[in-house]
Amino acid sequence: MASEDEVNLLVIVVDVNPIWWGQQAQREPQFTLSKCLDAVMVMGNSHMAMTRTNRLAVIASHCQDSHFLYPSKSWRTGDSGGDDASSSGDGKYELLAVANNLIAEEIRNVMSRTEVRGNSTDTLLAGSLAKALCYVNRVSKDLEVGQEIKSRILVIKAAEDCARQYMNFMNVIFAAQKQNILIDACVLDSESGLLQQACDITGGLYLKIPQRVALAQYLLWVFLPDSEQRSQLVLPPPAHVDYRAACFCHRNLIEIGYVCSVCLSIFCNFSPICTTCETAFKIQLPQMVKPKKKKLKQTM
Amino acid sequence: MDEEPERAKRWEGGYERTWEVLKEDESGSLKATVEEILYQSKRKRVIESHGQVRLGMMRHLFVVIDCSRSMEDQDLKPNRLTSTLKLPVCDIMHIQCKVICFVSPSGNPKKHIAALKKAVDTVCVGEPSLYNSLNLAIQTLKHMPGHTSREILIILSSLTTCDPANIYEMTKVNIMYMLLTFLICSTDNLSCSLNVRVSIIGLSAEVRVCTVLTRETGGSYHVILDESHFKELLTLHVKPPPTSSSSECSLIRMGQYRLENCDFTLVGLSLGGYFCPQCHSNYTELPVECKVCGLTLVSAPHLARSFHHLFPLEAFIESPVEELQGNGFCQACQGELKDKSIFTCPSCRSVFCVECDLFIHDSLHCCPCCIHSQTAS
Numbered sequence: 001m002a003s004e005d006e007v008n009l010l011v012i013v014v015d016v017n018p019i020w021w022g023q024q025a026q027r028e029p030q031f032t033l034s035k036c037l038d039a040v041m042v043m044g045n046s047h048m049a050m051t052r053t054n055r056l057a058v059i060a061s062h063c064q065d066s067h068f069l070y071p072s073k074s075w076r077t078g079d080s081g082g083d084d085a086s087s088s089g090d091g092k093y094e095l096l097a098v099a100n101n102l103i104a105e106e107i108r109n110v111m112s113r114t115e116v117r118g119n120s121t122d123t124l125l126a127g128s129l130a131k132a133l134c135y136v137n138r139v140s141k142d143l144e145v146g147q148e149i150k151s152r153i154l155v156i157k158a159a160e161d162c163a164r165q166y167m168n169f170m171n172v173i174f175a176a177q178k179q180n181i182l183i184d185a186c187v188l189d190s191e192s193g194l195l196q197q198a199c200d201i202t203g204g205l206y207l208k209i210p211q212r213v214a215l216a217q218y219l220l221w222v223f224l225p226d227s228e229q230r231s232q233l234v235l236p237p238p239a240h241v242d243y244r245a246a247c248f249c250h251r252n253l254i255e256i257g258y259v260c261s262v263c264l265s266i267f268c269n270f271s272p273i274c275t276t277c278e279t280a281f282k283i284q285l286p287q288m289v290k291p292k293k294k295k296l297k298q299t300m
Numbered sequence: 301m302d303e304e305p306e307r308a309k310r311w312e313g314g315y316e317r318t319w320e321v322l323k324e325d326e327s328g329s330l331k332a333t334v335e336e337i338l339y340q341s342k343r344k345r346v347i348e349s350h351g352q353v354r355l356g357m358m359r360h361l362f363v364v365i366d367c368s369r370s371m372e373d374q375d376l377k378p379n380r381l382t383s384t385l386k387l388p389v390c391d392i393m394h395i396q397c398k399v400i401c402f403v404s405p406s407g408n409p410k411k412h413i414a415a416l417k418k419a420v421d422t423v424c425v426g427e428p429s430l431y432n433s434l435n436l437a438i439q440t441l442k443h444m445p446g447h448t449s450r451e452i453l454i455i456l457s458s459l460t461t462c463d464p465a466n467i468y469e470m471t472k473v474n475i476m477y478m479l480l481t482f483l484i485c486s487t488d489n490l491s492c493s494l495n496v497r498v499s500i501i502g503l504s505a506e507v508r509v510c511t512v513l514t515r516e517t518g519g520s521y522h523v524i525l526d527e528s529h530f531k532e533l534l535t536l537h538v539k540p541p542p543t544s545s546s547s548e549c550s551l552i553r554m555g556q557y558r559l560e561n562c563d564f565t566l567v568g569l570s571l572g573g574y575f576c577p578q579c580h581s582n583y584t585e586l587p588v589e590c591k592v593c594g595l596t597l598v599s600a601p602h603l604a605r606s607f608h609h610l611f612p613l614e615a616f617i618e619s620p621v622e623e624l625q626g627n628g629f630c631q632a633c634q635g636e637l638k639d640k641s642i643f644t645c646p647s648c649r650s651v652f653c654v655e656c657d658l659f660i661h662d663s664l665h666c667c668p669c670c671i672h673s674q675t676a677s
Binding site: 064065066068071073124126127130131133134135137138141142165167168170171172173174175178179197201243244245255256259263264266 | 578598606607611629632633656659664672
């Protein structure tokens with residue numbers, strides 16, 4: 001039982017890549033973006049209903065930018081949208097109703113407003129995670145005296161990884177590890193090496209869902225309990241993480257390679273000059289072994 | 301002996317009127333001044349960029365912690381030893397001056413942290429010996445390959461050092477002079493042939509032997525003012541130092557491990573372990589140098605952890621909050637901008653609050669909005 005002094009913050013980062021979701025709507029019409037967001041809202045409501053001090057934030061990760069679906073700025077400045085929601089009349093806890101309506105409205109704005117430019121089709125996941133970390137940092141600084149915070153980030157990933165985001169992703173992962181923030185990953189389509197590494201390093205859970213229609217069940221079963229309760233549950237086993245790095249010259253995954261001691265770039269073959277930092281390397285010459293004069297045995 | 305420009309000591313200057321910093325406003329309250337002081341202390345860490353300087357990324361660092369009688373002094377709570385051992389150190393080797401506890405060199409921070417926790421209970425007796433600890437460190441450091449930087453960090457709390465000084469005849473020579481020349485001979489040894497950089501953090505007061513030692517070897521010598529200053533000084537040593545021109549650059553052969561489950565291991569009892577790709581020997585922790593084939597085993601995150609030193613983030617431009625047009629929200633954390641200044645990233649022109657600026661430069665090392673514009677282009 002969590003005490004009143006402990007705030008549990010869950011940040012859900014949803015991948016709303018319009019290209020992937022558009023193709024998905026044609027592949028499998030019974031699981032579309034709106035169904036996915038319904039499942040996310042169920043998860044968010046359950047989290048907030050567990051304890052009064054639990055908090056929620058939802059970020060939509062698009063190809064152009066990341067947007068905070070909840071809490072949104074217009075709500076905080078006292079918009080009139082809150083008054084309509086409070087009179088929903090079905091006895092729902094007011095906060096949950098407000099949250100659901102806000103999320104639905106914001107995602108409609110995001111998807112209609114943002115346009116996709118031709119050359120940027122990858123989801124900006126590293127940027128969304130960075131904004132999530134800044135938000136968690138602000139919430140932890142704004143707490144009252146005596147309150148502690150435990151936070152985690154849940155990533156729902158649809159499209160494939162973007163290799164260009166590797167460095168930013170690793171920075172985000174190490175920052176999360178330093179702040180003791182878990183990163184969980186729920187993958188809908190193809191396996192993601194970056195998210196596997198993130199979950200392994202920060203101590204979160206990685207799961208690729210076999211049936212997308214049952215997304216809500218998987219979210220509630222695997223990702224709703226927080227880190228203390230997870231040790232007492234039987235959850236999916238950790239995935240085998242492929243930690244091989246790609247060499248800088250060919251982008252192949254290698255097991256044994258050469259690392260420049262100045263700029264830490266990885267190469268698959270030895271070369272006398274590092275292409276990244278243009279340092280000339282000292283080549284170890286084989287040592288000359290002087291022939292030893294053998295003492296002739298005195299045969300006498 | 302040696303003539304170096306003598307810095308003016310603090311007691312030689314005039315009186316410093318520190319009380320004049322506090323000013324009252326019209327209603328007689330100090331609130332504005334206190335807030336200003338707190339704000340300045342948040343921004344105190346000057347973000348220097350060395351520019352195009354080669355940094356020594358691979359470092360072998362020895363940390364020597366003084367465990368002599370003076371560490372039981374209570375001016376740092378609860379006593380100096382506990383306070384020192386609590387502070388963050390990472391990727392270190394550990395020697396204690398007086399106690400025969402030695403942790404073998406490894407890159408894994410967990411082992412060092414465990415050894416440090418155990419060392420809290422050490423009884424502090426006796427006198428420290430600078431010569432002995434330096435000797436011990438040099439014996440290990442001189443076998444290290446040339447492309448790594450060799451450093452020693454000494455945390456010294458006593459004002460004296462008790463060394464074997466059996467070289468000179470005991471004539472009318474002053475013992476302090478003898479010790480000093482002896483140490484200078486050994487520092488010549490250090491700086492010329494071995495390129496070892498010695499840095500010292502003093503807990504009591506400035507000691508001349510330490511000044512000379514650090515000056516000759518190119519390290520830094522600081523004496524702490526209080527606990528937060530101590531923490532800041534230790535954090536300064538986390539950044540990789542610029543390398544000297546005589547260090548070699550080489551291409552190091554490294555392997556990435558293959559992780560498989562196995563039924564047993566001989567070193568410790570654990571399920572699974574890391575296999576060297578060349579000789580298939582099993583290890584329980586990384587990074588490690590394979591004892592069978594000599595290959596260094598790392599995993600990609602270990603290398604990626606240091607990348608932010610190579611590509612440092614630029615400092616953000618500070619400007620008063622009144623100049624902001626448009627809505628007053630920080631673009632990283634979506635909070636309202638209620639501090640007295642805002643920070644703008646020079647490349648993407650997005651606006652951040654004070655807390656986000658500190659967080660981005662200390663932990664995140666990348667601007668959240670630049671990431672969006674980079675990958676979108």
